Amino acid sequence: MALEALQKIQSHAGYVSDAALNQLAIALGIPAGELLGVISFYSELRAAPPGRHRVCVCHGDSCAAMGAHHIAESVESYLGVAPSQTTPDGQLTYEKVYCLGNCALSPSIAIDEDVQGRCDCDGVVQQLKRFQKIKDA
Amino acid sequence: MPDVFLSQDTSSRSIGAREVEIALRTELVRRGGSRLVLTGSRGAFFLEPLVEVEIGGVRVGYANVRSEDVAGLLDNGMLEGRPIEPFYIGAVAEAPFLRGQERITFRNCGVIEAGSLTAYLDAGGGVALRRALFEFDALKIIAEVKHSGLRGRGGAAFPTGAKWQTVADCVADEKYVVANGDEGDPGTYADRMLMEGDPFALLEGMAICARAVGAHKGFIYVRAEYPRARTMLQKAVEIAHGAGFLGADILGSGFAFDVEIRSGGGAYVCGEETALLESLEGKRGMVRPKPPYPATVGLFGRPTVINNVTTFATIPPILRQGGEWYAAMGTGRSRGTVALQLAGSLRTPGLVEVPFGVTLRDVINTYGGGVPVGRQLLAVQVGGPLGDLLPESGLDLPIDFDAFTDIGSMLGHGGIVVYDDHTDPLQLTHRLMAYVAHESCGKCAPCRLGSQRAAEILESIRKGEGQPGDLQILDDIAFAMRGSSLCALGAMAPTPVLSAIRLFPDSFGVGALRHFAG
Numbered sequence: 134m135a136l137e138a139l140q141k142i143q144s145h146a147g148y149v150s151d152a153a154l155n156q157l158a159i160a161l162g163i164p165a166g167e168l169l170g171v172i173s174f175y176s177e178l179r180a181a182p183p184g185r186h187r188v189c190v191c192h193g194d195s196c197a198a199m200g201a202h203h204i205a206e207s208v209e210s211y212l213g214v215a216p217s218q219t220t221p222d223g224q225l226t227y228e229k230v231y232c233l234g235n236c237a238l239s240p241s242i243a244i245d246e247d248v249q250g251r252c253d254c255d256g257v258v259q260q261l262k263r264f265q266k267i268k269d270a
Numbered sequence: 271m272p273d274v275f276l277s278q279d280t281s282s283r284s285i286g287a288r289e290v291e292i293a294l295r296t297e298l299v300r301r302g303g304s305r306l307v308l309t310g311s312r313g314a315f316f317l318e319p320l321v322e323v324e325i326g327g328v329r330v331g332y333a334n335v336r337s338e339d340v341a342g343l344l345d346n347g348m349l350e351g352r353p354i355e356p357f358y359i360g361a362v363a364e365a366p367f368l369r370g371q372e373r374i375t376f377r378n379c380g381v382i383e384a385g386s387l388t389a390y391l392d393a394g395g396g397v398a399l400r401r402a403l404f405e406f407d408a409l410k411i412i413a414e415v416k417h418s419g420l421r422g423r424g425g426a427a428f429p430t431g432a433k434w435q436t437v438a439d440c441v442a443d444e445k446y447v448v449a450n451g452d453e454g455d456p457g458t459y460a461d462r463m464l465m466e467g468d469p470f471a472l473l474e475g476m477a478i479c480a481r482a483v484g485a486h487k488g489f490i491y492v493r494a495e496y497p498r499a500r501t502m503l504q505k506a507v508e509i510a511h512g513a514g515f516l517g518a519d520i521l522g523s524g525f526a527f528d529v530e531i532r533s534g535g536g537a538y539v540c541g542e543e544t545a546l547l548e549s550l551e552g553k554r555g556m557v558r559p560k561p562p563y564p565a566t567v568g569l570f571g572r573p574t575v576i577n578n579v580t581t582f583a584t585i586p587p588i589l590r591q592g593g594e595w596y597a598a599m600g601t602g603r604s605r606g607t608v609a610l611q612l613a614g615s616l617r618t619p620g621l622v623e624v625p626f627g628v629t630l631r632d633v634i635n636t637y638g639g640g641v642p643v644g645r646q647l648l649a650v651q652v653g654g655p656l657g658d659l660l661p662e663s664g665l666d667l668p669i670d671f672d673a674f675t676d677i678g679s680m681l682g683h684g685g686i687v688v689y690d691d692h693t694d695p696l697q698l699t700h701r702l703m704a705y706v707a708h709e710s711c712g713k714c715a716p717c718r719l720g721s722q723r724a725a726e727i728l729e730s731i732r733k734g735e736g737q738p739g740d741l742q743i744l745d746d747i748a749f750a751m752r753g754s755s756l757c758a759l760g761a762m763a764p765t766p767v768l769s770a771i772r773l774f775p776d777s778f779g780v781g782a783l784r785h786f787a788g
């Protein structure tokens with residue numbers, strides 16, 4: 134049941150903190166190390182706080198066939214971070230994902246849970262700018 | 271006032287259907303009252319956002335509508351079905367992309383209100399479940415599934431009836447029914463469409479299975495990347511409960527069955543059935559050695575049916591119309607229809623449900639519209655990231671599980687990704703191998719280490735730093751991975767890479783290739 138419990142913690146807190154992990158280990162009677170093993174196995178689980186928003190660029194086969202690497206390059210150069218990193222202002226976490234189930238409208242990205250299809254580099258960067266604006270305002 | 275239909279599935283929303291919904295809702299209220307029915311998608315995604323209006327029993331369509339077009343369309347007589355350029359496509363069911371299809375599993379997707387039990391029952395839903403509860407015994411249900419010739423749509427193409435039989439024959443205090451909604455193959459989306467657009471079909475298929483094998487508890491494992499599917503299923507389970515289609519006494523039959531929804535954690539290997547069971551038990555998704563198969567020792571050590579979402583959703587029509595009816599379609603040992611998911615570089619990609627037996631070329635050209643103007647087809651990959659790469663000359667292969675196995679490939683979950691000449695074969699193979707290295711569960715050394723090493727070699731060749739013996743090493747790694755991997759992730763991973771070397775020798779360096787000849 135460890136996975137489900139960790140998912141619940143993350144859906145409330147955004148990540149699984151050391152404190153939460155230790156508490157859960159005691160509650161379930163399993164070593165904390167084993168829970169850490171579960172967290173490291175699943176790419177969706179995080180042991181560190183994420184940014185306020187999340188931008189995922191799909192690198193699945195279909196999106197790759199439609200130039201996903203150009204989108205990724207634009208995002209990386211605009212945000213100045215590598216995959217799985219968060220911008221210094223804590224606004225955006227950038228992630229690589231493998232298929233959003235939107236392959237007939239590749240290339241795709243997702244901003245939080247909002248999937249977007251037939252993306253182009255400029256359009257994606259424009260949207261990221263909006264997040265910066267929210268921050269400035 | 272006629273009813274107006276609009277898809278709100280993830281893909282439709284990804285190109286503006288959400289905004290169109292808001293605009294339509296506002297305008298329809300202002301103009302006094304057509305009903306707006308929110309559906310899943312028919313899978314003709316290149317037409318979305320697609321607004322449909324029912325005129326005299328026929329649904330006519332307005333394609334590629336943006337929110338700012340809505341008021342104008344209504345002003346110009348969309349509710350009367352006027353042919354307004356450039357949106358009007360006439361009767362939707364007669365559109366070239368849909369006309370030739372045989373919609374059985376996807377009969378309701380994009381057609382009925384998504385997540386409405388009333389709409390599902392009106393469309394013939396529930397008949398099969400009643401039959402399974404009141405008319406047929408377990409033996410008869412399984413016999414119908416066997417007669418249908420249905421084979422699993424998740425990848426391994428195992429006969430569904432035989433799997434159910436094994437679980438039914440087991441004596442155990444508890445048995446489980448698990449739906450595999452992990453849909454991990456990049457380039458596929460059939461399960462997502464069903465979960466979002468026709469969730470009750472999945473629930474009905476699972477309940478029929480539970481009845482046949484004597485299980486009372488089911489799980490649907492939905493991948494983390496599908497939040498909308500999860501929400502839709504959660505609601506559907508609650509509604510089904512309220513209406514007595516799930517619960518302690520289904521439709522007064524005395525039979526009990528409950529379903530729980532669980533989320534995946536973003537690991538490709540968790541789509542493999544034993545890794546999925548480990549994950550459902552809350553652990554790291556490590557593949558278990560087989561045998562024992564999940565049918566005898568499955569979830570929490572109990573006999574378990576694990577089937578793909580599309581497999582389960584095909585059960586209700588089979589039970590309603592009979593196994594023989596279903597088996598009348600298809601070719602060889604691939605009976606019925608197959609849901610092909612077109613993706614990559616095509617003019618009109620989307621979901622195509624047709625009887626087995628059509629050729630790959632036909633599907634790509636007739637439905638997919640071929641590669642866009644100005645591009646050349648490089649290769650087609652069928653069956654996900656582990657599937658073989660086929661050149662233009664290999665496209666006459668029939669869509670048939672066994673035809674693909676015969677050439678050392680697989681039809682898998684029915685994903686078809688087309689690459690054009692803008693794709694670099696080296697980059698492609700490096701990406702595929704890096705993906706396997708990233709997703710390997712780590713249990714077998716050849717998969718864990720071999721994929722890592724192979725990815726490094728491909729990367730160095732790509733950078734122009736290849737060594738003379740590189741292709742030989744790749745070949746050795748492939749041999750080890752194929753021979754001693756516990757699951758298909760490791761065993762199949764070398765397939766597309768070796769094909770690419772054969773198909774595009776120039777990309778890999780002719781000198782190096784000469785070394786590879788043996």
Ligand SMILES: Cc1cc2nc3c(=O)[nH]c(=O)nc-3n(C[C@H](O)[C@H](O)[C@H](O)COP(=O)(O)O)c2cc1C
Pocket residue numbers: 421422423424425426427428450451452453454455538539540541542543544576577578579581582757758759
């Ligand atoms: C690496 C790997 C990934 C898999 N991913 C999936 C998946 O995402 N969905 C799925 O239904 N089956 C997947 N399978 C196949 C399952 O192991 C299993 O055969 C299937 O769920 C059984 O259902 P079916 O008989 O209805 O196809 C995968 C297999 C392997 C080896």
Ligand code: SF4
Pocket residue numbers: 539557709710711712713714715717718755756757758759760761
């Ligand atoms: S082949 Fe790879 S993914 Fe499959 S069990 Fe072995 S290590 Fe895990």
Ligand code: FES
Pocket residue numbers: 191192193194195196197231232233234235236239241456457458
């Ligand atoms: S491959 Fe990118 S959405 Fe499927």
